[in-house]
Amino acid sequence: MFKTLKTTIVMIICISMIGSLFAGCASKKEPETVLNNSKTTKSEPLKIKMVNRVSAGYVLEENPVIKRIEELANVKLEIELPPRDTYNDRVNVIAASGDLPDLLYIFDTTNQYPKFANDKLLIPLDEYIGKYPNILANVPKNYLDQARLSTTGKIHSIPRPHTAEYFGAVIRQDWLDRLNLKVPETSEDFLKVLTAFSTQDPDGNGKQDTFGWTLHPGAALVETLLTSAFGIRGNFIPDKNGKVATMEMQPEFLEMLDFYRKLYVEKALDPEWYVNQGNSDSDKFGKGKIGLLSKYVRAHQPYESGSDAIKTAFPGAKFTFMLPLKNKEGKRNVYGVPPTWGAWAITSSAKNPEGIMKFMDWGFSKEGMELNMVGIEGVTFDSFDMKTGIMKSTPEKTKTYKTYVNNAMSFITAIGGVPIVNPGRTPEEQKTYFEDNERYKKEVSYTLHPHINVLAEAVQVTKDNPDLQTKMYSQITKYIVGETKKEDLVQFMDKDWKPVYKKVDEAMQKYYDANLKGK
Amino acid sequence: MKTKHSMDSIFIDIFVYIGVGLFTLICFLPFLYVFTYSITPYAEYLKQPMNFLPREINFEAYIAVFQYKLIRTGFYNTFFITIVGTIMHLFLLVCTAYPMTKDYLKGRNFLMTLFIITMFFGGGMIPNYYLIRKLHMINTLWSLIIPGVLSTYSLILMKNFINEIPDSLEEAAVIDGANEIKVLTHIILPLSVPALATLALFYAVGQWNSFFSATIYVTKRTLWPLQLVLRELVVENNNSMNEVQRSMSAEEQGAVLPFTIRMATIMASMLPIMCVYPFLQKYFMKGLFLGSVKG
Numbered sequence: 001m002f003k004t005l006k007t008t009i010v011m012i013i014c015i016s017m018i019g020s021l022f023a024g025c026a027s028k029k030e031p032e033t034v035l036n037n038s039k040t041t042k043s044e045p046l047k048i049k050m051v052n053r054v055s056a057g058y059v060l061e062e063n064p065v066i067k068r069i070e071e072l073a074n075v076k077l078e079i080e081l082p083p084r085d086t087y088n089d090r091v092n093v094i095a096a097s098g099d100l101p102d103l104l105y106i107f108d109t110t111n112q113y114p115k116f117a118n119d120k121l122l123i124p125l126d127e128y129i130g131k132y133p134n135i136l137a138n139v140p141k142n143y144l145d146q147a148r149l150s151t152t153g154k155i156h157s158i159p160r161p162h163t164a165e166y167f168g169a170v171i172r173q174d175w176l177d178r179l180n181l182k183v184p185e186t187s188e189d190f191l192k193v194l195t196a197f198s199t200q201d202p203d204g205n206g207k208q209d210t211f212g213w214t215l216h217p218g219a220a221l222v223e224t225l226l227t228s229a230f231g232i233r234g235n236f237i238p239d240k241n242g243k244v245a246t247m248e249m250q251p252e253f254l255e256m257l258d259f260y261r262k263l264y265v266e267k268a269l270d271p272e273w274y275v276n277q278g279n280s281d282s283d284k285f286g287k288g289k290i291g292l293l294s295k296y297v298r299a300h301q302p303y304e305s306g307s308d309a310i311k312t313a314f315p316g317a318k319f320t321f322m323l324p325l326k327n328k329e330g331k332r333n334v335y336g337v338p339p340t341w342g343a344w345a346i347t348s349s350a351k352n353p354e355g356i357m358k359f360m361d362w363g364f365s366k367e368g369m370e371l372n373m374v375g376i377e378g379v380t381f382d383s384f385d386m387k388t389g390i391m392k393s394t395p396e397k398t399k400t401y402k403t404y405v406n407n408a409m410s411f412i413t414a415i416g417g418v419p420i421v422n423p424g425r426t427p428e429e430q431k432t433y434f435e436d437n438e439r440y441k442k443e444v445s446y447t448l449h450p451h452i453n454v455l456a457e458a459v460q461v462t463k464d465n466p467d468l469q470t471k472m473y474s475q476i477t478k479y480i481v482g483e484t485k486k487e488d489l490v491q492f493m494d495k496d497w498k499p500v501y502k503k504v505d506e507a508m509q510k511y512y513d514a515n516l517k518g519k
Numbered sequence: 520m521k522t523k524h525s526m527d528s529i530f531i532d533i534f535v536y537i538g539v540g541l542f543t544l545i546c547f548l549p550f551l552y553v554f555t556y557s558i559t560p561y562a563e564y565l566k567q568p569m570n571f572l573p574r575e576i577n578f579e580a581y582i583a584v585f586q587y588k589l590i591r592t593g594f595y596n597t598f599f600i601t602i603v604g605t606i607m608h609l610f611l612l613v614c615t616a617y618p619m620t621k622d623y624l625k626g627r628n629f630l631m632t633l634f635i636i637t638m639f640f641g642g643g644m645i646p647n648y649y650l651i652r653k654l655h656m657i658n659t660l661w662s663l664i665i666p667g668v669l670s671t672y673s674l675i676l677m678k679n680f681i682n683e684i685p686d687s688l689e690e691a692a693v694i695d696g697a698n699e700i701k702v703l704t705h706i707i708l709p710l711s712v713p714a715l716a717t718l719a720l721f722y723a724v725g726q727w728n729s730f731f732s733a734t735i736y737v738t739k740r741t742l743w744p745l746q747l748v749l750r751e752l753v754v755e756n757n758n759s760m761n762e763v764q765r766s767m768s769a770e771e772q773g774a775v776l777p778f779t780i781r782m783a784t785i786m787a788s789m790l791p792i793m794c795v796y797p798f799l800q801k802y803f804m805k806g807l808f809l810g811s812v813k814g
Contacts, residue, residue: 056589056751061741080738081753086731093735096645097652109566284780286565309777312562 045076046355050103051094052079053087053342058406065375065404072371073362083186088112095121099304100349102356106157107342109147114459117149117156122345124154128357129508134364135357138412142448143338150456157173157343160410164339165289166419167224173318175202175210184325187229187259194268197291203314212371213263213292214270214281218473223294224334228444229373230256234335236512244512245505246452248472248497257489260480274477279418286310289308321436323443332444337451339417372410389422390430398425450511457507465500472497557581557782558709564778580783587752590787593745596660598654598791601726604664608722609715613671617703618675627733644735663729663744664775673718680714681707718798727792749788753781 031517060066060079070077080101088108094100095116100382103207104122106113116122129135129144137162147155171183176193179202184190194203194212203210215223226232230252238244245254265270270290285293286309324332332451344360346353362368366386374384374391381393393401407413407421418437424430448500452458462469475492478484524695548571555573556564563575584590618624619631642650647666656662684707692702709713737743744752 056740056748059588081740082738083734083747085750086734090734093644093648097648099652224585287568288565308563309561312560313565434587 012403042244043074045070045074046352047076047078048103048359048360049101049355050246051091052081052105052408053084053107054081054406054408055084058409059403064379064405065371068376069368072367073359075359086508093115098349100284100347102350102352103346103360104345104347105342106345109157109159109340111341111455112170113147113343113345114149114151114453116345117154118151121348122156122351123348123353124152125158125346125357128353129155129158132357132361132364133369134361138364138415140416141424142450143340145390145454146338146340147343148454150459151407152455156410157345159340159343161412161414161417162334162339162341162416163419164446166437166444166446167294167334168324168440169225169322170285170293170295170319171322172202173320174316175308176320177292177318178202178204181319183322185323187226187325190225190229190325191259191263191266191268192290195266196265198267202291203288209289211270211290212268212295214276214284214290215260215273215294216276216281217477218470222325223240225294225322226256226259226325228332228334229325229327230259231333233333234257234447236447236516237335237447238512238517241392242517244508246501246508248493249501249505249514254486254490257476257479258486260476261482261486264480264482269433274481286313288314288317323440323483334446335449336446338448339414341413344411360411369410369412369420373405373407373413375401376407383462384421386420388431389419389434392427404419430460435453450516452504452508455504455507455511458504461500461504468496468500553782553785556779559779559785561777561779580777580779581787583780584752584783584787587748589740589743589748589751590784592741592743593743593748594791596663596742597727597745600660600663600729601723601792603660604668604726605719605723607664607668608670608673609719610674612677612710612718613668613703613711613715616674616681619674619678620681634671634674648735657736658738658742660742663732666727666732670722673722677711677714677718680711684710716799720796723795724792745788749784752784781795 060081060082066077066079069075077236078101091106091108091112092105094104095112100121106116106122113122136156139158143161144155147157149156172191173183175197176183179196179200181193181196182189184193196208197212199208201208201210227247232247232250233239233245235246236244260269264271270284281290281293282295284290288310324334326332340358345388346356350356363372370384370386374381377383378396381391381397384391410420412420422430422433424433471492475484475489478488479489548806551571555571557580558576559570559573559577560575560577562578563573567574621625621627650661651666653656656665688706688710689702692706697705728746730744730750733742733744733747
């Protein structure tokens with residue numbers, strides 16, 4: 001009996017071994033996620049895992065717009081929406097843990113994007129972009145060049161084209177009317193008006209409790225209003241002799257700082273400006289403490305959040321949008337990088353980059369744009385005209401719109417800087433926005449230039465001198481409030497700043513001469 | 520001499536009362552301010568931003584807050600992790616602390632050393648993430664409960680508290696035929712109520728306020744705890760306004776809620792935990808000196 005048992009066991013082992021040999025020769029099962037165009041009439045939906053940064057009010061569950069996107073694009077989306085405030089932390093954890101999605105929205109294009117690309121977490125897209133007509137049609141070359149890394153020479157993401165936010169200011173027209181002043185056009189007018197707001201009781205309450213303007217410390221000191229007034233050029237923008245320079249290296253920069261100092265001395269500035277954070281300026285403007293708020297074109301319109309409340313709190317409050325100040329030649333020149341809002345990248349974990357590019361291309365199509373930006377007709381809106389950007393909907397549909405549609409879910413929010421959907425609660429407000437934008441474009445020369453990070457030298461300088469910019473703004477702040485003298489500021493710039501940024505200027509000149517001169 | 524002494528104590532009393540009164544005001548006024556502006560219309564806030572009593576009352580801010588679906592799911596999730604977490608915490612605390620008080624438990628000192636090491640050293644965010652992922656707890660509320668369910672600090676306090684209970688009580692119970700479980704449930708636990716209440720309150724408040732773990736371990740928004748939802752709604756992005764961010768700033772700015780809605784959000788998240796506190800206050804005062812005074 002024992003002999004029989006032994007034989008049986010040996011037979012079973014032998015059969016198992018032979019069976020495993022055949023199993024190894026079996027054909028590989030095709031992954032479900034391959035978008036197969038061959039024999040079947042409707043292919044399996046492509047499964048895409050994506051991570052995006054969207055505000056808290058947006059609801060993903062039972063979202064009819066997402067369902068429609070999946071039907072039309074033949075995809076199955078697995079979407080993760082981390083908290084906005086800690087989005088970069090979450091993306092860092094995802095990157096470090098290797099749990100990469102297929103499609104990743106990069107918010108921090110300055111630091112995370114080059115880091116991830118250099119670590120080979122994001123695939124280069126150069127070989128794919130040329131095949132997709134909608135992407136090519138709606139993402140201009142200068143936008144794509146912004147995503148080209150100086151270290152790899154390749155494009156690792158598709159920037160999300162965004163609205164060109166035309167910066168200017170909002171001013172209290174009722175204060176101007178009470179003091180018989182006009183909207184300032186030059187720096188002299190500007191000083192006069194702001195000083196009047198601070199000293200002549202523009203709100204008529206009998207108290208000297210208002211100021212002309214408030215600022216934000218740091219990079220926000222570079223106000224479009226004043227860079228225009230002092231003729232400060234953007235990066236890669238040449239002077240009359242064909243020379244380019246970063247802002248701080250231009251002689252007009254110190255002139256502008258002198259003007260800030262003058263504003264402070266004349267009490268035109270809120271004395272607490274250097275502790276402002278977040279939306280302190282909007283808050284002070286809303287409370288009627290300052291008469292001018294640096295903002296983009298739509299801020300003064302009633303549809304801006306809180307504006308209705310301002311008019312209730314201060315009946316008679318009127319707002320006018322103020323264009324950037326004129327320079328000595330009477331012109332308004334404003335410079336900016338191609339307006340983008342983050343970028344979309346395909347990670348190295350993606351099994352089907354072509355399929356994901358196809359999905360993105362669909363997102364850049366008219367159908368994709370409309371669905372992502374306005375949703376479903378009859379559900380989230382009543383009518384939408386893409387040419388004018390005006391959307392009409394009932395209050396109920398507006399509520400549904402706010403729940404199930406968010407422009408952060410779109411691959412593109414503006415075409416050529418013009419928003420696909422005009423901001424505004426009603427068609428009339430949207431029309432006003434459109435007209436204001438047109439006025440801005442007519443009266444202000446708005447020139448785009450490449451982002452400084454196209455220069456490897458600029459990236460390296462920032463890496464090698466992480467505190468230099470903070471020190472610079474600290475010096476500027478101290479000079480404006482009178483804590484240091486101009487000589488100290490000039491000494492800092494000559495000793496610490498210029499020797500470092502000279503390399504950047506030289507690299508910028510070379511880049512300009514090779515790529516932009518004469519264009 | 521006697522009169523001078525009482526005059527001195529009167530002066531001291533006055534100073535103490537003034538000091539305590541000021542401290543109370545410092546603690547209470549911000550709360551009052553938040554409450555006032557949570558029931559004040561936004562326009563009224565703009566007119567009068569520094570009132571401590573509301574001039575006009577309406578609840579539109581609360582209505583706006585509770586329209587956010589995430590607020591409702593946030594409440595549910597936070598209640599769950601607080602209640603379940605606290606129960607588990609107390610259970611594990613008692614089951615761990617009580618045996619550690621027994622001299623005859625082999626390896627007791629070694630175990631205690633291991634526990635204490637965890638107070639000073641940790642794996643860090645990424646290794647913890649790997650661990651939670653391996654345990655298939657990503658995207659579950661358990662990832663917000665289990666990792667920190669037993670605090671070494673609480674364990675040490677509880678152990679010290681149980682050590683203070685006279686051995687004679689236990690011995691008497693044993694003589695009467697009680698086993699270890701009966702001693703624990705009938706002698707130790709009833710006498711440990713102040714300590715348990717205090718530690719429960721500390722833990723519950725910690726769980727109620729926690730949010731960071733959720734940003735790492737939870738990807739579904741419907742599983743966000745309340746504090747994370749609050750943070751999303753209330754905390755402004757501090758716009759550094761560099762060149763690239765200026766172009767985004769319109770979208771970022773548009774996401775900031777009016778001040779009064781933010782105040783209402785804060786009140787809505789604070790109220791439940793504040794309602795629990797009065798019931799535990801008497802234990803809290805006793806428990807403040809946990810393990811600090813012998814005899």
